[in-house]
Amino acid sequence: MDMLNQGVEMIRVRRLRKVFGGASAAVTAVDDLSFDVVPGAVTGFLGPNGAGKTTTLRMILGLVTPTSGTATISPGETGDKRYADLPNPSSVVGAVLDKSxxxxxxxxxxxxxxxARMGGYPDSRVAEVLDLVDATSYAHRQARGLSTGMRQRLNLATALLGDPRVLILDEPSxxxxxxxxxxxxRFLRDLAGQGRTVxxxxxxxxxxxxxxDHVVIIRRGRLVTAGPIADVTKDGNLEQTYLALTGAAA
Known part of the structure; x- marks a missing residue:
């Protein structure tokens, strides 16, 4: 498969909001959140525990329904689309949220x-992705005997079966x-270097x-800052900047 011959996609989040629970016990997990994730770069999605990162990723992937706002893949070949509206979503977006x-x-x-069969991909693609993530040597091993690193590579191989232009990973390290x-x-930087959105x-x-290369930092479900890491950290390293922006420096 030749990813570079396909359309160039980005992730576009606009005024995304998610409230869990009823009126008497409502919890706002994501609140008026907007940002873009651009092609050709690895974008870090950062925030304290409970900031709404996983909920946001799940809304982008159509696993959680937003209370309001949109999360789309754009521009694509047919305009902005929600993940659920993509004709063959695994060929556009690869994701790793569940580690087991x-x-x-x-x-x-x-x-x-x-x-591969579920996605309609040829059997030959299995060998390709195993080689891509350097997992061919243990392709015959059962999942119960895999180390954490092996499992992570198998997760990545699964996400890459459709040669997607967009890759979404929740805490991959x-x-x-x-x-x-x-x-x-190195692997993620290589993928971004091919023009993919990571x-x-x-x-x-x-x-x-x-x-x-870029960061999106959120706190309590709201955007704190977003942009190239060199711009965001111009007054210090990432840890210093993050702690100052999220109010955790004390």
Whole structure:
């Protein structure tokens, strides 16, 4: 598959809001949130625990219905579209939110084969993505015997089956050793270098600073700042800037 021959997509979030619960016990998880995630860059999605990051990602992917506002993939070949309205969503957006969505007795190759058939992709794509994430050597192993790093690579391989132009990852470096983190950093930068749109949530600021080109920082469901990391951190490093902007510097 040739991603560069496909349309160029970005993520566009506009005045997104999500309220859980009824009027007497309403909790606003995301509040009037707007930002763009542009192609050709790794964008870090940052914020304290409970800031609304995962809820936002789930709304972008159509897993949670917004109370108001929109989350779309744009411009695409047919204009802005919600994830649920894409004709073949896995060929446009690849996502990793659930770190344990494997049948324990299924091998890596079999797991990918199931998802390839579900997406309508050729069997040859399984070998391609295994090679892409350097997982061919353990493709025969059952999921129950995989290390955390192996599981993360299998998750990425699954997300990449449709050769998507957009990749959304929730805390992809969790549980990885230094070697695995370094590999992930290089891998995501390579994908962005191909013109893809990569959105990564993270709470490890030191790693995010080395990995991302742009940042979107939220607090209590609202946008604090967004832009190129060089602009956002011009008065300090990412950790200093983040702590100051989120009110956690004390």
């Amino acid at each position: 969505a494997f049948h324990p007795a299924r091998t890596c190759r079999d797991h990918l084969g199931v998802y 969790n549980g990885l050793d230094p070697e695995g983190i370094a590999w992930l950093r 959105l990564v949530s993270s709470h490890v600021l030191s790693e995010a600073e080395q990995m991302v």
